[in-house]
Amino acid sequence: MTSRYNPLEIESKWQARWEAEQPYKAIEEPGKPKMFLAEMFPYPSGAGLHVGHVRNFTIVDVLTRFYRQQGLNVLRPFGYDTFGLPAENYAIKTGTAPQDITKDNIANFRKQAKRLGYAIDWSREINTSDPEYYKWTQWCFLQLYKKGLAYQKESYQWWCPEDQTVLANEQVENGKCWRCGHEVEKKKMKQWFFKITEYADELLDDIDALDWPDKIKTMQKNWIGRSVGAEIDFKVSGRKITVFTTRPDTIMGATFLVVAPEYPDLGFLVTDDTRDAVNKYKQDALKKSEIERQENKEKTGIFTGSYAINPATKEKIPIYVADYVLAGYGTGAIMAVPAYDDRDREFAEKFDLPIVEAELIDRDLYGTPKVTYRMRDWLISRQRYWGCPIPIAYDKEGNPHPIPEDQLPVVLPEIKDYKPDSSGRSALAKAKDWLKVKIPVKDEKTGKTHMEEMTRETDTLDGYACSSWYLWRYASPHDKDHAWDPEAIQYWEPLDYYCGGDHAVAHLLYVRFWCKFFADLDYLPFREPIKHLLYNGYINAPDGKKMSKSKGNVIDPLDVINDGYGADTLRTYELFIGPYNLDAAWDPRSVGGVYRFLNRCFNLMDKVSEVDNTIIRHKTIKKVTTDIHKYQFNTAVAALMEYVNELYKQGATEDDLIILAKLLKPFAPHLASEMLERLGANDEWPTWDDKYLASDTVTVVVQVNGKLRAILNVDAADLDDEQKIIDLALTDKKIQKYTAEGIKKTIFIKKAKLLNLVV
RNA sequence: GGCCGAGUGGCGGAAUUGGUAUACGCGUUCGACUUAAAAUCGAAUGGGGAAACCCGUACGGGUUCAAGUCCCGUCUCGGCUACCA
Secondary structure (H helix, E strand, O other): OOOOOOHHHHHHHHHHHHHHOOOOOOOOOOOOOOEEEEEEOOOOOOOOOOOHHHHHHHHHHHHHHHHHHEEEEEEOOEEEOOHHHHHHHHHHOOOOOOHHHHHHHHHEEEEEEEEOOOOOOOHHOEEEEOOHHHHHHHHHHHHHOOOOOOEEEEEEEEOOOOOEEEEEEEHOOOOOOOOOEEEEEOOOOOOOEEEEEHHHHHHOOOOOOOOOOOOHHHHHHHOHHHOEEEHHHHHHHHOEEEEOOOOOOHHHHOOOEEEEEOOOHHHHOOOOOOOOHHHHHHHHHHHHHHHHHHHOOOOEEEEEEEEEEEEOOOOEEEEEEEOEEEEEOOOOOOOOOOOOOOOHHHHHHHHHHOOOOOOOOOOOOOOOOEEEEEOEEEEEOOOOOOEOOOOOOOOOOEEEEEEOOHOOOOOOOOOOOOOOOOOOOOOHHHHHHHEEEEEEEOOOOOOOOOEEEEEEOOOOOOHHHHOOOOHHHOOOOOOOOOOOOOHHHHOOOOOEEOOOOOOHHHHHHHHHHHHHHHHOOOOOOOOOOHHHHEEEEOOOOOOOOOOOOOOOOOOOOHHHHHHHHHHHHHHHHHHOOOOOOOOEEEEHHHHHHHHHHHHHHHHHHOOOOOOOHHHHHHHHHHHHHHHHHOHHHHHHHHHHHHHHHHHHHHOHHHHHHHHHHHHHOOOOHHHHHHHHHHHHOOOOOOOOHHHHHOEEEEEEEEOOEEEEEEEEEEHHHHHHHHHHHHHHHHHOOOHHHOOOOOOOOOEEOOOEEEEEEEE
């Protein structure tokens, strides 16, 4: 031979072959063990792939190829999460249709992903903004609607009176709209919700059994936040206020009540003297932004003018309104026990209210047991254009009607102006023709059905709804009759490995919620959608900071490839960079180190000789295999480097090279494929035999008082003879020196091949 | 404030889960090859010391024959969360 290692040449050769032969197409084979893996599908931004995507996708790819090489039937699809604000903002700015932007971005992402050599089944691509896909998102919505789990509710939202639009919490800065600077207020609005709280208990109870990182499991538990307590009624001149408390046993110390500013019965509590002041306090509180609440935790509040009777002490206690009580949690009213609660004490001190160190009583005396959750129902309405239309229409009275399933999809109409207008509805409200729809209505009296003209819902769905079921769509991505094909689901699902570095709570909780819901409807034969979750860390810039365009410290993975390193180096480097679940900083010089390693692999092809490397070969097979099982990709690569270093010293046989290429393939598939082809070998994953790993002689560490003093080479068989080891150790001059005063105790650990002499 | 991570050479990181601390890579130094450089190949590389040795896993204690690993306390950094009664 020889040609130099030219990654770009090798990679384009193999990518062309994989494109033509589609070797990674997955086909159900009942009876054959399957493995289904996926990354959290990307939002295809205009910027293309970044190094974080590469880390994420490569982890999935290593596992994909590893299990393929082990003979499993592997499914590894790919998709795009395309609805969302960036494309809409870009559309508003440029007048380009989000549909077109998305198409271009997907094409770019696909092209770039192919340059990384991923073992993807490209026939299963999905795209959430494709009507073929979101038809079924709408179908899912209708199933939830039918069961009463998709519902409308009046609730307080941040509202900008200038822009006439709802704002997310993060879009409110110091009580002002982030766009126009106008003061925002909380406005009661009718919005769509999914009733995730219906599954709160199951979502919480099933967490422990998941093979997910503890970090994520804890975050989900905290998010759901189950509190076991009681509801207690306090009489207020003929009416009552119900409070929620986790400490009903402290009721003897309850010296006042506090209700939230949004408390519905507030009007009843005020008197002629207090009405104006309370109203003003309420208005101010509703104007306060979340950020202000965070920054200023100084207690504020005002006396309503009413008193309640503490059912335990029979005493008359004042009722306050204060914004440290949240309307959305419990009943929106609390009994304040300043002796036992820090917040209540702070409030009591400020307003000069009595603090009573009362005795604790039986928890069940005055309340009824009640469980409350911190998690709220999932607000899914968005007044945005670029999202999945909610399949609902309203009759003349404003009552909602589901769009019949045979009318799906409700196609998002193409419009010219995406900007929200003063109507406070999404830009869809301007699609006049689209708004009108005829819905069959059954007449109660005659039993006959007639078509009635109605007006479509103009809100679109939160993007998280689109990603709540895509893992099941992967099983039958082109199914025209179902959201997912039951037989394909039966074979492939649930997902074996899911890998990502984001969405610890939201997405990963919503998928679990939908899974349980559709399992209850018998659409899914399992109640947890994801068996193993790998949560990868971020890759930061060389300076350790987050990569960002404005800081100019972004590493473009395509540049790394095109600079001549190639995709194999990039992939291998991103796994070698450190433990997959920790953040890591990009180091351009270490990239070179990995490139040198792949070079050494390639050049080893010229160094074939006749030697026996059985032991190191089997050791390496074992190390790489077990490391991949433990997701220790960095040490798996290190083991391959050690192996190659050893082969450089000892010389390598063809067998050694074949094993190297097989083990290398998950990391550097192009180079490994090239090597295997030249060696005339297949890529079947090798196995090791422990008998080769036990060598005849072993090294025994000899310590004196726990400090290393000598190393002995002894026959492996002698490990069973403790006295012989001790005698041997005592022939060592150094050991003799340290043990001259006599030995008090000897500890021999066979497993560790260690002898400790205590003097 | 609460919860969860992390702290090991000049740097990224290893360490069979309590048993030879610093694997592998980067960087540095030296050598080989070369007219030369690059590339490549080989060797050395925690600190102190002439050596024997001593000191070393953020800091202070403890348990143990033995601690990077376990326990108690402290500090620093990162993430999530934020008055949830």
